[in-house]
Amino acid sequence: xxxxxxxxxxxxxxxxxxxxxxxxxxxxxxxxxxxxxxxxxxxxxxxxxxxxxxxxxxxxxxxxxxxxxxxxxxxxxxxxxxxxxxxxxxxxxxxxxxxxxxxxxxxxxxxxxxxxxxxxxxxxxxxxxxxxxxxxxxxxxxxxxxxxxxxxxxxxxxxxxxxxxxxxxxxxxxxxxxxxxxxxxxxxxxxxxxxxxxxxxxxxxxxxxxxxxxxxxxxxxxxxxxxxxxx
Numbered sequence: 001x002x003x004x005x006x007x008x009x010x011x012x013x014x015x016x017x018x019x020x021x022x023x024x025x026x027x028x029x030x031x032x033x034x035x036x037x038x039x040x041x042x043x044x045x046x047x048x049x050x051x052x053x054x055x056x057x058x059x060x061x062x063x064x065x066x067x068x069x070x071x072x073x074x075x076x077x078x079x080x081x082x083x084x085x086x087x088x089x090x091x092x093x094x095x096x097x098x099x100x101x102x103x104x105x106x107x108x109x110x111x112x113x114x115x116x117x118x119x120x121x122x123x124x125x126x127x128x129x130x131x132x133x134x135x136x137x138x139x140x141x142x143x144x145x146x147x148x149x150x151x152x153x154x155x156x157x158x159x160x161x162x163x164x165x166x167x168x169x170x171x172x173x174x175x176x177x178x179x180x181x182x183x184x185x186x187x188x189x190x191x192x193x194x195x196x197x198x199x200x201x202x203x204x205x206x207x208x209x210x211x212x213x214x215x216x217x218x219x220x221x222x223x224x225x226x227x228x229x230x231x
Contacts, residue, residue, distance in 0.1 A: 004219060008128060008142040009182040011208040013189030015093075018197045018204060019121050022100065024048035024109040028121035029128065029143045031059045048109030055122035062092070062126020070134045082135045082219045085127055090212035092124035093205055100202025117202070140178050145186050152179045 016029040024047055027033040034052040041049035069088065070081045099120045100106075103113035129143050141147055158164045158172035196204030 004215060005139045005142045006181045006185045007211055007215060008131075009145070010185040010189035010192075011211055012125070012128065012143040013186035014193035014196070014208055015096075015121065015125060015205070017190040017193035018202075019118070021194055022106055022197055022202065023114060023118050023121075024051065024106075026051060026055065026118050026121075028055070028059075028096075028118070029125040031056060031122060031125070031129075050110045051115055051118050054115055055118045058119040058122040059126040059129075062123040063130040065123075066127045066130035066134055082131070082137075083216050085131045085135070086212050086216035086219060089124050089127040089131075090209050090216060092120060092127065093209040093212060096120040096124055097202050097205035097209065100205065104201055140182050142182055142186075145183055148179045148183050152176055152183060155179070 012029040016027055019026050019028040025037050026048065027037075034056065037046055038049055038052050040046045041052070065088070066085055069084055073081055073084070096117060099113065099117035103111070103117045106114055108114065125143065132139060132141065152175075155172035155176040159169055159176065164172070193204070196207065
């Protein structure tokens with residue numbers, strides 16, 4: 001479902017920006033970005049090195065939990081894996097919200113409430129990062145946009161080049177059409193996350209939590225309607 005990737009990209013941009021602004025430059029979705037910030041912190045630039053070190057195992061935990069949950073489903077219920085992961089991530093997002101409210105006002109990067117909030121956020125986004133690798137379906141990456149932007153630029157070059165074959169130009173146009181909604185949604189989500197934090201604090205995380213609940217309730221409805229025996 002194309003709209004699913006768009007919604008998830010917006011969630012990733014929203015949560016990653018909110019956590020970055022609120023939790024001393026912490027990435028929860030693009031977790032490898034924390035390696036750069038850890039290096040800077042070790043050299044005396046920035047703060048929150050311990051926080052960024054601790055959230056990586058939490059991110060790993062989200063990936064492992066996702067794998068175990070999907071593996072636990074019988075073959076006949078495998079298509080319910082997407083709904084299950086959306087629901088689990090929604091619960092974790094509410095946990096991130098409540099932990100962030102507990103940590104407010106955020107003043108010390110190594111305080112227990114801040115660490116708990118960071119761990120909850122990274123765990124939730126670990127689930128989202130694992131999701132497309134565990135549930136096979138047509139789609140585009142929705143948590144880290146670097147690869148999508150690179151591919152979109154290459155597709156634009158192919159579309160504009162006079163020596164591009166017609167079939168290659170068509171394929172590039174199709175890929176570009178799939179990539180751009182996710183890229184735009186991530187960017188919009190990033191802006192929305194920063195603004196929502198300013199005016200709502202960590203309570204803003206209820207928005208992506210509600211979006212995930214909506215996905216958990218609706219994902220797969222179209223496919224199920226196409227299955228013989230269903231109206």
